Amino acid sequence: xxxxxxxxxxxRALAPALTGRRIERVELFSPKMRTPLAPLREELxxxxxxxxxxxxxxxxxxxxxxxxxxMHFGMTGVVRVESPEVPRRKHEHVFLYLDNGxxxxxxxxxxxxxxxxxxxxxxxxxxxxxSFGPEPLEDGFSPDYLYTRSRGVKQxxxxxxxxxxxxxxxxxxxxxxxxxxxxxxxxxxxxxxxRPACRRIVENARRVLQEAIRQxxxxxxxxxxxxGTEGQFAVNLQIYGKAGCPCPVCGNLLKAAKQGGRTTVYCxxxxx
DNA sequence: CAACCGCCCTGGGAGC
DNA sequence: TGCTCCCAGGGCGGTT
Numbered sequence: 001x002x003x004x005x006x007x008x009x010x011x012r013a014l015a016p017a018l019t020g021r022r023i024e025r026v027e028l029f030s031p032k033m034r035t036p037l038a039p040l041r042e043e044l045x046x047x048x049x050x051x052x053x054x055x056x057x058x059x060x061x062x063x064x065x066x067x068x069x070x071m072h073f074g075m076t077g078v079v080r081v082e083s084p085e086v087p088r089r090k091h092e093h094v095f096l097y098l099d100n101g102x103x104x105x106x107x108x109x110x111x112x113x114x115x116x117x118x119x120x121x122x123x124x125x126x127x128x129x130x131s132f133g134p135e136p137l138e139d140g141f142s143p144d145y146l147y148t149r150s151r152g153v154k155q156x157x158x159x160x161x162x163x164x165x166x167x168x169x170x171x172x173x174x175x176x177x178x179x180x181x182x183x184x185x186x187x188x189x190x191x192x193x194x195r196p197a198c199r200r201i202v203e204n205a206r207r208v209l210q211e212a213i214r215q216x217x218x219x220x221x222x223x224x225x226x227x228g229t230e231g232q233f234a235v236n237l238q239i240y241g242k243a244g245c246p247c248p249v250c251g252n253l254l255k256a257a258k259q260g261g262r263t264t265v266y267c268x269x270x271x272x
Numbered sequence: 273c274a275a276c277c278g279c280c281c282t283g284g285g286a287g288c
Numbered sequence: 289t290g291c292t293c294c295c296a297g298g299g300c301g302g303t304t
Contacts, residue, residue, distance in 0.1 A: 072299085073298095154274075260275095
């Protein structure tokens, strides 16, 4: 389940592999993932990729016609750049043949991913970025910002942190880990966050995300690097997926709760 | 309009 | 062994 550190890991491998390449041919093996794939056949052949960047959980490859190839990896998206000799895997839906003889391949078992050409504005952003809040590793995500932004919000703090309009790229894994490290209950109403709690959330989100990027992301089941290897951060997870186990800090049993259909794990003793 | 809910999709694990 | 059921969950569209 790629969140920010996983997508950043993908970007670091993908940018050098795609930048400057011309897309010669498109081959499709499914009609759609989250969006129809057929338009790619008209939009991509002949286009050169000028730059590749990440925002939130998206990667955008800027094309030479003012449009961008927008990618989102959903739950199970895996991309590779490799030889056309490698046999197609069961859930590979798109091959983009590049001018250096290699093939960009998009695999996604659950087809929750997006691969779509969209227009870019003057900042090279596709329309979906306009509603986004700050990146968690940039200055805009400050304790002051989080405190101000949470005033009057009736939502619980965990879905609030997972809202891309508040801060981008934080999903279930890193929201869970951040709130545990910040000693804030995921069930707490966002409007009731104190300034010190906001500071702890910002500091710990940064620390956890930075460390996960350093470890090449978290592989639970599906996430793979562009070269097929696994991320190593899973060993650092303190409580994600460990409901019923003892809290690593106080030893009381970790509890599970449902928030918006997502499982939340927390320590009722440490997190208030 | 904020908040919430259901849907998209398939593999893997639990339970019988 | 093999069947069924449930869960994983980001983003988005629909509803309250």
